[in-house]
Amino acid sequence: MTLRIDNLNKTYKNGVKALDDFSLEIPTGMFGLLGPNGAGKSTLMRTIATLQEPDSGSIFLGNVNVLEEKKDLRQQLGYLPQEFGVYPGVSAFALLDHMAVLKGLSNKRQRRDQVNFLLQRVNLYGKRKKAVSSFSGGMKQRFGIAQALLGNPQLIIVDEPTAGLDPSERNRFYNLLSEIGEQVIVILSTHIVEDVRELCSNMAIMNEGKLIYQGQPSQSIESLSGKIWQKSVNKSQLAAHQKAYSVISSRLVAGKPIIHIYSEQDPGNGFETVTAGLQDVYFCKMKGLQNHPSQNLFVSA
Numbered sequence: 001m002t003l004r005i006d007n008l009n010k011t012y013k014n015g016v017k018a019l020d021d022f023s024l025e026i027p028t029g030m031f032g033l034l035g036p037n038g039a040g041k042s043t044l045m046r047t048i049a050t051l052q053e054p055d056s057g058s059i060f061l062g063n064v065n066v067l068e069e070k071k072d073l074r075q076q077l078g079y080l081p082q083e084f085g086v087y088p089g090v091s092a093f094a095l096l097d098h099m100a101v102l103k104g105l106s107n108k109r110q111r112r113d114q115v116n117f118l119l120q121r122v123n124l125y126g127k128r129k130k131a132v133s134s135f136s137g138g139m140k141q142r143f144g145i146a147q148a149l150l151g152n153p154q155l156i157i158v159d160e161p162t163a164g165l166d167p168s169e170r171n172r173f174y175n176l177l178s179e180i181g182e183q184v185i186v187i188l189s190t191h192i193v194e195d196v197r198e199l200c201s202n203m204a205i206m207n208e209g210k211l212i213y214q215g216q217p218s219q220s221i222e223s224l225s226g227k228i229w230q231k232s233v234n235k236s237q238l239a240a241h242q243k244a245y246s247v248i249s250s251r252l253v254a255g256k257p258i259i260h261i262y263s264e265q266d267p268g269n270g271f272e273t274v275t276a277g278l279q280d281v282y283f284c285k286m287k288g289l290q291n292h293p294s295q296n297l298f299v300s301a
C-alpha cells in the first residue's frame with residue numbers, strides 16, 4: 001500500500017500558503033514528517049485525514065481517491081491529533097466503546113472484544129474503569145493510540161505525539177508505535193528529530209509548505225559522513241565563525257557555544273570531525289546545504 005500526494009496547494013484566508021505544490025509518496029512502515037513549527041505539517045495531516053479541503057491537488061491511498069471518496073478513506077484511517085481537547089468524565093472502556101460505535105463497529109460483542117483487546121495492547125486494561133480525564137499525559141497518549149487503532153486502519157496519522165511526555169512515557173509510546181508500524185502506513189508528524197531517528201525507516205522534511213527532502217534517515221546520515229565538523233568557541237567569536245563557515249547549528253554546553261559546520265574538506269582552525277546525526281541532516285537540509293539532486297526526489301525550486 002502506498003499513499004500518494006500530488007501537487008497539493010492550500011492558502012488560508014489570511015493569505016498564508018500552508019501547502020505549496022506539495023508532492024510525496026509514502027510507503028508502508030513508519031514514516032517521519034519533519035519540519036519546524038508553521039511548516040504546514042498539521043495542514044497536510046488534516047487534509048489527508050479529510051478534515052479539511054486543499055485548494056488543488058490529489059491524494060490516493062492505494063486505489064482510494066481520498067479527496068473524493070472520503071468515507072472509504074475514513075474507514076481505513078486512524079488519526080491521533082495534536083490535541084484531543086477535553087475528555088469527558090467517563091471511563092476509558094465506555095469512551096473507547098463509544099468511539100468504536102462512531103467508527104461503524106455496530107456489533108456489540110465484536111466491539112467489546114476489540115475495545116478490550118486494544119486496551120490490553122496499550123497497557124490500559126487495568127485502568128479501563130477509570131476516567132480518561134484523570135489519566136497522565138502518557139496514558140492519554142496511549143488511549144489516543146487505542147482509539148486510532150479501532151477498526152484495523154491501513155493508514156495511521158500521529159501528529160506531534162511525544163510533546164509533553166516524560167522520558168519513560170515517551171519510551172513506552174515509541175515501543176507501541178514501532179510494533180504497530182510494520183504492516184500499515186504510519187505517518188509521524190513532528191518537529192522532534194530524535195523521534196524520527198528512533199522510529200522511522202523513511203522520512204521527509206518540509207518547510208514553508210514545500211517538500212525539501214525525502215530519504216532514509218540512516219542513508220542521509222551516512223551521506224554526511226566526514227563532512228560535519230565541530231568546535232567550541234567563545235561567544236564573542238560566534239558571529240565571525242558564522243560569517244566564515246557554513247554553520248549548521250550552535251548549542252550551548254556549560255555556557256559555551258559548540259558549533260557544527262558543514263565542510264567537504266578539513267576546515268582547520270581548531271575544528272574536529274564529528275559523527276553526523278539526524279539533527280545535522282535536518283539543519284543542512286533546512287539551510288539548503290548538500291542539496292545534490294541525486295539525494296532529493298523533489299528539490300524545491
Ligand code: ADP
Pocket residue numbers: 012013014016017018035036037038039040041042043044
Ligand atoms: P505545522 O503543523 O508544521 O506547525 P501548520 O499546518 O499548523 O504547520 O501551519 C502552517 C501555516 O499555516 C502556519 O503559518 C500557520 O500559522 C498557518 N495556519 C494554520 N492553520 C490556519 C488557519 N486555520 N487559518 C489561517 N492560518 C493557518
